[in-house]
Amino acid sequence: MTVPSTxxxxxxxxxxxxxxxxxxxxxxxxxxxxxxxxxxxxxSGKTTLLRCFNRLTSPxxxxxxxxxxxxxxxxxxALRRRIGYVPQDGGLLPHWQVGRNVELVPWLEGHDxxxxxxxxxxxxxxxxxxxxxxxxxxELSGGQRQRVAVARALxxxxxxxxxxxxxxxxxxxxxxxxQESFDTMRRDLRLTCMLVTHDLHEALALADRVTVLxxxxxxxxxxxxxxxxxxxxxxxxxxxxxARIVHP
Amino acid sequence: xxxxxxxxxxxxxxxxxxPPGSRPVVVGSKPFGESYLLAEMFAQVLEAGGFTVExxxxxxxxxxxxxxxRTGAVDVYPEYTGTGLLAILGEQxxxxxxxxxxxxxxxxxxxxxxRWLPPLGFENTYAIAVRTDVAVSQGLRTLSDLARDGxxxxxxxxxxxxxxxxxxxxxxxxxxxxxxxxxxxxxxIKYQALxxxxxxxxxxxxxxxxxxxxxxxxxxxxxGFFPPYEAAALVNGAFADANPDAIIAxxxxxxxxxxxxxxxxxxxxxxxxxxxxxxxxxxxxxxGLVERDIAEVSRPGAPRPGLARYLWDRRGTIASLAVRxxxxxxxxxxxxxxxxxxxxxxxxxxxxSAESVIRGAGLLQTVPSIALLxxxxxxxxxxxxxxxxxxxxxxxxxxxRNTFTGVREADPSAVAAGTALGxxxxxxxxxxRLPLAAPVVMAGIRTAAxxxxxxxxxxxxxxxxxxxxxxxxxxxLSNTPMILSGALPAALLALIVDGTLAAVERRLTxxx
Numbered sequence: 073m074t075v076p077s078t079x080x081x082x083x084x085x086x087x088x089x090x091x092x093x094x095x096x097x098x099x100x101x102x103x104x105x106x107x108x109x110x111x112x113x114x115x116s117g118k119t120t121l122l123r124c125f126n127r128l129t130s131p132x133x134x135x136x137x138x139x140x141x142x143x144x145x146x147x148x149x150a151l152r153r154r155i156g157y158v159p160q161d162g163g164l165l166p167h168w169q170v171g172r173n174v175e176l177v178p179w180l181e182g183h184d185x186x187x188x189x190x191x192x193x194x195x196x197x198x199x200x201x202x203x204x205x206x207x208x209x210x211e212l213s214g215g216q217r218q219r220v221a222v223a224r225a226l227x228x229x230x231x232x233x234x235x236x237x238x239x240x241x242x243x244x245x246x247x248x249x250x251q252e253s254f255d256t257m258r259r260d261l262r263l264t265c266m267l268v269t270h271d272l273h274e275a276l277a278l279a280d281r282v283t284v285l286x287x288x289x290x291x292x293x294x295x296x297x298x299x300x301x302x303x304x305x306x307x308x309x310x311x312x313x314x315a316r317i318v319h320p
Numbered sequence: 321x322x323x324x325x326x327x328x329x330x331x332x333x334x335x336x337x338x339p340p341g342s343r344p345v346v347v348g349s350k351p352f353g354e355s356y357l358l359a360e361m362f363a364q365v366l367e368a369g370g371f372t373v374e375x376x377x378x379x380x381x382x383x384x385x386x387x388x389x390r391t392g393a394v395d396v397y398p399e400y401t402g403t404g405l406l407a408i409l410g411e412q413x414x415x416x417x418x419x420x421x422x423x424x425x426x427x428x429x430x431x432x433x434x435r436w437l438p439p440l441g442f443e444n445t446y447a448i449a450v451r452t453d454v455a456v457s458q459g460l461r462t463l464s465d466l467a468r469d470g471x472x473x474x475x476x477x478x479x480x481x482x483x484x485x486x487x488x489x490x491x492x493x494x495x496x497x498x499x500x501x502x503x504x505x506x507x508x509i510k511y512q513a514l515x516x517x518x519x520x521x522x523x524x525x526x527x528x529x530x531x532x533x534x535x536x537x538x539x540x541x542x543x544g545f546f547p548p549y550e551a552a553a554l555v556n557g558a559f560a561d562a563n564p565d566a567i568i569a570x571x572x573x574x575x576x577x578x579x580x581x582x583x584x585x586x587x588x589x590x591x592x593x594x595x596x597x598x599x600x601x602x603x604x605x606x607x608g609l610v611e612r613d614i615a616e617v618s619r620p621g622a623p624r625p626g627l628a629r630y631l632w633d634r635r636g637t638i639a640s641l642a643v644r645x646x647x648x649x650x651x652x653x654x655x656x657x658x659x660x661x662x663x664x665x666x667x668x669x670x671x672x673s674a675e676s677v678i679r680g681a682g683l684l685q686t687v688p689s690i691a692l693l694x695x696x697x698x699x700x701x702x703x704x705x706x707x708x709x710x711x712x713x714x715x716x717x718x719x720x721r722n723t724f725t726g727v728r729e730a731d732p733s734a735v736a737a738g739t740a741l742g743x744x745x746x747x748x749x750x751x752x753r754l755p756l757a758a759p760v761v762m763a764g765i766r767t768a769a770x771x772x773x774x775x776x777x778x779x780x781x782x783x784x785x786x787x788x789x790x791x792x793x794x795x796x797l798s799n800t801p802m803i804l805s806g807a808l809p810a811a812l813l814a815l816i817v818d819g820t821l822a823a824v825e826r827r828l829t830x831x832x
Contacts, residue, residue, distance in 0.1 A: 128740055153742035163737025167755045177741055224741070 076139070079104050079232055079264045080125055083132030087120055087288075092122045095131065097141035098269040102281075104231075107258060107265045111272060111311075117288040120315065122234050138232075156225030156233035158289045160240050162217040164209040170194075170220050171205035177228035186227075191263055193223040196261075199252055210222045215246035223252065232264045239274065251278060272315040276300065284308050324629050343560075344372040345566055348394035348702075350385050351378040351781065351796045352507045353590045354444060354527060354551075354582065358398035360600035362570060368610045369569035376702060376783035379793040381480055382407050384694050384702075384782060386554075390432050395559040396570065400444060400681025402549035403434070406426065406486035406682040418441070421626055433557030437567065438574035439550040446481070446546050447524040447531065447617055450512060455537040466493040466521065467470075475499035475520030478507050483485060486547065487523070505570025508795035511536075530798065540637040551577075567821075574623030585611035590798050607748040624804040630801045631808070638787075642809050645786035647773045648779060649817070652708045656715030657765060662759070664723025665749060674724055681717040687753035689714070693746060693782045707776070707784030714775055715768035758828040766821040773814040777806065787813070 080102040086093040094153035102108040102223045110118040123129040124136045127148040136143045143151060164173050172179075174193055191201040197219040211219060221270055225233050238254075239247045255278055258265055268276050275282045276296045283293040284307070292304040300317060303309040345366050349359030356377055363373045377392055386408055388394040404409055404424040411429075414420050428434040450460055455644060458469050466473075481487035482504060491497050499521065505513055510522040511530045524531055524538065539614040553570050561569050585603050588594045604610040631638065660681075667674035687695075689710065730753040738752045739745075754761075780788030787806040789815035794802030805826065 123373075149742050149744050151742075152740060157737070157740040159733060159737055159740065161733045163733045163740070165734045165738065165752060166731060176738075180742055180747070278624060282827075 074277070077104050078102065079106075079138070080108075080266060081137045082124060082131075082283060083135050083137075085121070085124060085131045085136060086123075087117070087129065087131045089183050089312050093288045095124075098285070098290055099134075100290070100293060102266055104264055105262045106262050106288045107263075107267060107279045107283060109267045109269055109275035109282045110285060111269055111282060112274045112285035113270065115287070116157070116285040119236055121285070122236055122266060123156065125234060126155050126157060127277065151230065154230055154232070156228075156230040158218070158225045158233065158235040158238045160237040162209075162221040164217060164224075166209050166286060168209075169205065169296065170199075170207045170212070171201065171208065173220060174224045174227050176224055183228070189227045191224070193227040194220070194228060196257060199223065212311055215244050215245075215250055218242065218250060224320060226261075226263075232266075233258075235265065235267045237268055237270065240269065240271070247274075254278065260294045272311060272317065276317070284311065321400075328532070344374040345563070346374045346393065346395045348385055348388055348397035348783070350397070350794050352525075353529070353781050354512070354525065354586050355398055356596050356793065357585060357589055357600055357603070358551060359571065360573075360596045362396055362398065363601055364597075364600055364604055365569050365572060365609055366566060368604075369565060369570070378667050378789070379702065379783060379795060380690060380694060380781035384697060384796075386607060387694065387697040388702045388783070389434060389554060389556050390682045391698055391701055392558060393555050393697065393703065394753055395552050395563075396555045398551055399436075399438075399554040400549035401549055402445070402486060402547040404436070404554070405547060406490075407484050412487070413490070413545070413547040415544055415547060417550055420548050421550060429557065433634055435555045435557055435560045435567075437553040437555060437571050439552040441577045442527065442572055442579040443548055443550050444527040444582070445541075445549045446487070446578075446685050447490065447526040447528070448521060448541075449514065449536040449538050450521050452535045452537045454520060455539075460537070460539060462540040463491070463495050463497065463545070464542050466539055467497040470521060471498055471500060473499045473520035474501045474518075475584060476503045476505040476510050476771050478510065478523055479504050480525040483737055488826045494543055500602050506795055509796050511798075527582040527586055529583060529585075529590040532583070533591045540575075551582075572609055573607070575670075575697040577603070578610070581606070593797070593799050596797070604823060612687055613784040616708060619735055620809060627801050627804060631805055634805055638790075638805055638809055641785065641787050641806070642813065643777055644784075644815065645773070645788075645810065648704070648707055648711060648776045648784060649769065652711035653715055653765070653769055653772055655712045656768060657720055659762075660699070660716045660719035660822045661723050665727060665754065667724050668727045668749065668753065669719075669745070671728075675749070678717070678721055678724060678759040679814065681720050684713045685717045689778045690781065693778065698783065704784050705756040706782055707779035707786075711772050711776055711779070715772055718767040718771070719761070719764045722767075723757065726760030726764075727753040730756035756823045759825050762821065762828050766818060766825060769817050769821055770814050773810060773817055777810055 083098065085095055085098050086095045086097055098121060099112065110121060120129055124131055125138065125143070127143055127271045138146065138151065172192055174190035175186040183189065192199045194204060199219055200201055203265050214221065222238065226251045239250050242250065251274060267279060281293065281295050282299050284291040286307055292299060292308050299308065300312070303312055347359050347363045349355040359377055363375055363509045366373050379388055382403055385397050389397060401420045401424050405420055406413060409424065409427055414423065421436065425436045428436060448463060448466065456461065460466055460469060470574060477488055481664060482502065488502065503519060505522070511534050513519050513520045514536065526538070554565065585599050588599045589596055601610065665676060692710045692713065693706060698707060700706040727749065734752055734756065738748045743751065776786050777788035777791055779786055780792040787810040789803045790806035794800065794806065
């Protein structure tokens with residue numbers, strides 16, 4: 073087994089909104105090919121942390137690196153095009169058909185084969201390009217919309233994908249379905265992925281590592297098994313208990 | 321700054337003089353029957369003298385017509401000496417007609433370089449009128465009687481009269497007349513309102529053709545409050561100096577028209593609805609100023625056609641007025657879109673200054689249209705340019721407000737996703753915010769367009785033409801079919817514009 077190289081990392085990152093502490097000296101590392109879940113309650117800082125990686129948020133202190141480079145030295149627009157992004161509600165552009173939505177990043181990058189890339193990405197998430205390519209976003213179900221959002225994030229072939237509660241707004245059956253196909257897909261593609269969720273089951277099922285955030289601080293950062301086996305704090309223990317996840 | 325620059329450019333265009341001698345003589349009038357008739361007489365006299373004449377009839381009111389004359393946009397229009405003294409010079413009433421004329425002649429030449437030609441021969445003073453049955457039952461004969469017994473009267477006065485020092489304010493001072501209520505009435509409807517009992521007393525003109533038609537009593541001005549209002553041609557000084565032949569032709573009318581004759585001619589226009597051109601020609605013939613063999617315009621006494629027939633007969637004229645109307649609305653609207661949409665997008669990026677800029681545009685909206693048009697005469701003269709600028713000014717606010725609101729409130733999750741996936745702020749604006757805002761922007765354009773179709777009818781007051789022309793003239797001449805020949809097409813045009821733009825708006829709705 074080779075030593076995994078770090079793709080995403082933060083070191084001692086802090087962020088304040090006026091008097092509110094969103095992040096307090098947070099350090100995390102995501103290895104290549106790893107799926108890393110950020111879990112916590114609303115306001116725990118997990119989305120803020122995610123947004124630091126593609127510079128949608130700038131931390132007050134600490135450093136954020138992407139493939140070893142400090143992101144403050146990178147052009148934010150270029151950086152974002154190299155990192156896939158899936159928001160909770162899909163964020164599809166309602167005035168563009170599915171095909172054009174998925175082509176977005178290849179188009180921004182000026183790729184001639186953007187339609188092929190988009191079609192491949194749609195197939196990857198289990199949607200037939202000929203059926204879905206010309207549909208409008210409002211003609212899709214919630215699950216289909218999230219699949220399109222994932223396809224859009226992958227169309228330009230990024231190595232890294234950031235997901236902000238991507239399955240949070242779906243019904244339980246659809247969610248399980250999407251979780252399963254995502255898990256298969258990201259392993260096939262060896263995607264590095266950071267997943268924000270408030271669902272501990274989802275985190276433990278999909279992620280190799282889990283970081284638990286509480287009021288901007290890291291409670292525990294560990295592999296899924298380790299977290300399950302040895303919760304580091306009372307808070308994590310309570311979290312596991314509430315989710316009815318029993319010790320193995 | 322852009323607006324100022326554009327205004328300056330327009331100014332240059334509007335004032336560039338044509339080659340000398342080739343320019344037609346511009347004859348103006350105010351928007352009431354006698355003014356149309358006198359102006360038409362001026363025009364025909366000039367034409368008989370070999371001049372080419374451009375008619376700019378029905379100009380706003382005293383303020384607009386006089387501004388137009390001062391600035392040279394109009395060369396001559398009929399005015400009244402008393403109006404000149406009180407409303408334009410703002411001086412105290414003088415009772416002797418000769419002194420008034422001598423005074424206004426001197427002062428207009430000195431202050432405005434404008435010339436009064438010798439009066440036409442009749443006075444047209446205010447005639448405060450009540451219904452005869454009311455006069456008889458209450459024993460009203462004089463204005464003093466009215467002041468004593470009329471405190472429970474509802475007065476229907478023209479806006480001009482209500483505001484002028486020689487109008488209601490003076491009447492209150494001189495007689496202590498305080499009606500229970502004062503309603504503002506257009507000249508065209510005041511007689512009908514009085515006859516129908518909607519109001520009890522009105523300000524007529526002593527030569528109005530309509531006084532005789534309704535059973536009215538004119539109350540005697542027993543304290544001699546109203547000064548003499550002798551009708552005369554008022555001429556721009558530079559024009560007068562450069563065109564002595566025109567002055568000679570116009571002066572041919574001086575002293576030739578008696579009050580009885582004018583009342584008769586006015587009656588033919590206002591009551592019998594004969595064409596102004598025809599009555600003017602007869603009037604000139606009766607004083608021997610034009611030959612008898614001018615082609616018939618229309619036969620007097622011909623049976624009045626029905627409205628449909630009237631509109632059909634005038635279809636060519638109406639169509640060309642409608643084309644002019646569409647031109648006014650279209651050009652001003654396109655200019656407003658060209659300014660307001662980019663400005664709205666810019667303000668989305670500079671939100672701190674957005675509210676104040678938009679409020680500024682909104683302030684423009686609150687200036688009454690007639691006032692805005694009057695403001696612009698010194699800058700742009702009369703005609704198409706000031707009308708375009710006024711309509712442009714009114715169109716900015718709805719388009720700007722909707723563009724700004726539309727792009728600002730465009731689907732936040734789509735905007736966030738666009739940014740997160742690597743769109744530049746400019747790309748987010750052009751490819752996400754603007755298309756999502758398109759229906760809202762379009763709704764603003766639609767609002768502006770429909771308002772413009774209506775407002776453009778007022779452009780007739782400054783000689784810009786369009787469907788307002790027959791409305792203004794019809795109101796002045798109490799000619800309902802004429803009013804409708806402008807109002808109906810204008811209403812139809814508004815519906816068509818609204819429907820068309822609504823269809824465009826639907827097509828622009830994202831993700832149909």
